[in-house]
Amino acid sequence: MANKLTSRSIDYSKWYNEIVVNADLAENSAVRGCMIIKPYGYAIWEKMQAELDTMFKDTGHENAYFPLFVPKSLFEAEEKNAEGFAKECAVVTHYRLKNDKSNPGKLIVDPNAKLEEELVVRPTSEAVIWNTYKTWIQSYRDLPILINQWANVVRWEMRTRLFLRTAEFLWQEGHTAHATQAEAMAEAKQMNQVYADFVENYMAIPVIQGIKTESERFAGAVETFCIEALMQDGKALQAGTSHFLGQNFAKAFDVKYATADGGLEYVWATSWGVSTRLIGALIMTHSDDNGLVLPPNLAPIQVVIIPIYRGEEQQKEVALTANKIKTQLEQKNIRVKFDNRDKFKPGFKFNEYELKGVPLRIAIGPKDLENGTVEIARRDTLSKSIVTQDEITQYVSSQLSQIQSDLFEKAKAFRSENITVVDDFATFQEVINGKGGFVSAHWDGTNESEEAIKKATKATIRCIPLDNEKENGVCVYSGKPSQQRVLFAKSY
DSSP states (O other): OOOOOOOTTTOHHHHHHHHHHHTTSEEEOSSTTOEEEOHHHHHHHHHHHHHHHHHHHHTTOEEOOOOSEEEHHHHTSSHHHHHHHGGGOEEEEEOOEEEOTTSTTOEEEOGGGEEEEEEEEOSSSHHHHHHHHHHHOSBGGGOOEEEEEEEEEEOOOSSOBTTTBOSEEEEEEEEEEESSHHHHHHHHHHHHHHHHHHHHHTSOOOOEEEEOOGGGSOTTOSEEEEEEEEOTTSOEEEEEEEEEEETHHHHHTTOEEEOTTSOEEEOEEEEEEEETHHHHHHHHHHOBTTBOOOOTTTOSOSEEEEEOOSHHHHHHHHHHHHHHHHHHHHTTTOOEEEOOOSSSOHHHHHHHHHHTTOSEEEEEOHHHHHHTEEEEEETTTOOEEEEEGGGHHHHHHHHHHHHHHHHHHHHHHHHHHTEEEOOSHHHHHHHHHTTOSEEEEEOOSOHHHHHHHHHHHSOEEEEEETTOOOOOEEOTTTOOEESOEEEEEOBO
16 A cells, blocks of 8 residues: 555645545546546546436436537627636647658648637537527527536646646536526526535535625626535635526527517526536545545445455355345445455555545454454544444444434534634734634625735635625725625635
8 A cells, every 4th residue: 555645734735635646536647737537536426426417307407418619709709708718718720630741750730720710628618508509499488498418628727636626627517598587596596505415415515505706706697606615724615606697698699589478588597517626525524644534425335345364264254254244235225345355465455445435344354253243444433343243234324324424513513613703804814824714704895805805815705605694894804884794715
């Protein structure tokens, strides 16, 4: 196994990167800023996909797929969206290579193969989708359209970190069309709630639901709903967003529908998405200096069985019981791996699965066969228990539920301890630059104060919480009147 991980307290960023690589989640690719998601990391993403996909379909959505390339003219159609993403766009200008006559064996771009119109590699798909919806929508009978797509997108980031910020990443993006403003707004709120339910119930990460300020909104949105989570280093992470787009894209692409009474109206729209960034959130919320800690609901392997033996005869006897236990657990829909590799010692395997965050480890050896017991270790607490073989199935089921609950409550307690109410800017700076976490402070609602705070502290308004209580106060920066507190934090 790899050397011991750097401690979070010494270098949090290095600790994170070491976990990603050493736990076999991902690695950097030959293309700067892009990543290779390895099988174990992708298995976590597949679990996320499966659960989210079910939740989307339960709320009436269907999956479809749209092109990777967006003609530049379509991308330009919604000005705010185009302007917001312009600096991050990769652009295809040519469609052919040819042999370099001056350098045998090498290729050059064929200057005669220039595209008539440049193609933007999608940073998001609103443009190409709404150009399509224009042909799909004629009357009120065609609405609503509730579409989701699982895809990759490209945003040419200069400063990248595996899972958290990469030039190419995987995500889902929902794009819906509605007859009324109220219906579209209800959709945007509903999907933000779906994200919150998923992150809390499956990822065991508590989130704060809120809306973004005007400067932090998705480019082209009228309102952006979000879920914000707090990582162990005191930085916030935006775990998901859902956008009420108003009629901006409908007007940009001239998407109208005939109403029941014979009128002609622009369509109302939403878009919403989460990405492989969620894996980064999962790592940073629960993991420790020993490696990954995975919530059972998303762990590709919930239980690993490790045999302990000497000699071929013991190996056979232990394997017989281990396979029996494996079958019993699988019948309860528990994801189990029996690691019977004979090239690695038990100690190596213990370290490996601890690093990979497998929630429960069952060790079974000759003495356990004699006593009719096994040793079961929890990854989150590193505690061990001796359990009779007759009790294993019930015990494991109970422990998996307990681990899921305990991880959520631990993260929730951490967040509560790291929300600080502040009323003056000196204290604001002290908390942001020291303790970190969320700072609850009054803001006067102006872009000027928001930008000044950001420039002075690098903290941004993460959200205006949906459950905010109105209270009169003064802005922490300007001293001007304010009607509510908002949450500030440094972020990923």
